[in-house]
Amino acid sequence: xxxxxxxxxxxxxxxxxxxxxxxxxxxxxxxxxxxxxxxxxxxxxxxxxxxxxxxxxxxxxxxxxxxxxxxxxxxxxxxxxxxxxxxxxxxxxxxxxxxxxxxxxxxxxxxxxxxxxxxxxxxxxxxxxxxxxxxx
Ligand SMILES: [Ca+2]
Numbered sequence: 001x002x003x004x005x006x007x008x009x010x011x012x013x014x015x016x017x018x019x020x021x022x023x024x025x026x027x028x029x030x031x032x033x034x035x036x037x038x039x040x041x042x043x044x045x046x047x048x049x050x051x052x053x054x055x056x057x058x059x060x061x062x063x064x065x066x067x068x069x070x071x072x073x074x075x076x077x078x079x080x081x082x083x084x085x086x087x088x089x090x091x092x093x094x095x096x097x098x099x100x101x102x103x104x105x106x107x108x109x110x111x112x113x114x115x116x117x118x119x120x121x122x123x124x125x126x127x128x129x130x131x132x133x134x135x136x
Contacts, residue, residue: 002027006086011093016041016125018093023085040096040124046078049133050111056080057110060092064099064119071103091127100124 003025012019017034024030042062046055055078063073076092096102102119109115109132122128 002030004030006084008083008086008088010089011043016043021086038095039098040100042094042096042102042122042124043091043127044076044094044105044107045091045127045129046107046109047129047131047133048109048111049131050113051109051132054078054080054090055109055132056090059108061106061108062094063103063105064096064101065103067098096124 004022005025006023008021009018010021011017012021012031013033017036017038019034020032022030022032044060046058046060047053048055048058051058058078059075061073061075063071066072074094076094078090078092080087082088102122102124104119105117105122107115107117107130111132113132115130117130
C-alpha cells in the first residue's frame, strides 16, 4: 500500500495533456500518464528578467471564442510551493476545448509590467515562450 504525500502536475510526455506525479513515503513515485481525449490547448512558458527568472507571481489571462461565439477568459498564476513535498511545472496550461484560436493573452509580471499579445501570433497546441525583457 502506498502512502502518497505530494502531487505535482506537469505534461511529462509533451502531448498537451497534463499528467500527475505522486510522491510516496518510503517508496517510488507514482506517475499517472493522462490518456483521456483532449481538446486544443496552449501553454505559456514565462521567463522573467526584471521580475524573478521563473516568473513566480506572474498572472496570465487568456481569452478565446467558444463555439457559440462567446468570449471566455481563463486566468492562471505561476506558483511556487503550491503543494506539500512537490512542485508542479511552471509553464501555464490553458485548455481551449474546441476553440482553434486564441483572441489575446495579457500577462501581469511581478514587476508590475503588463504585456498584451494578440492571439494571431500564438496559435494553439503549442508552447509559447514569453520573455519579460523582450517586451512580453
Ligand atoms: Ca501528458
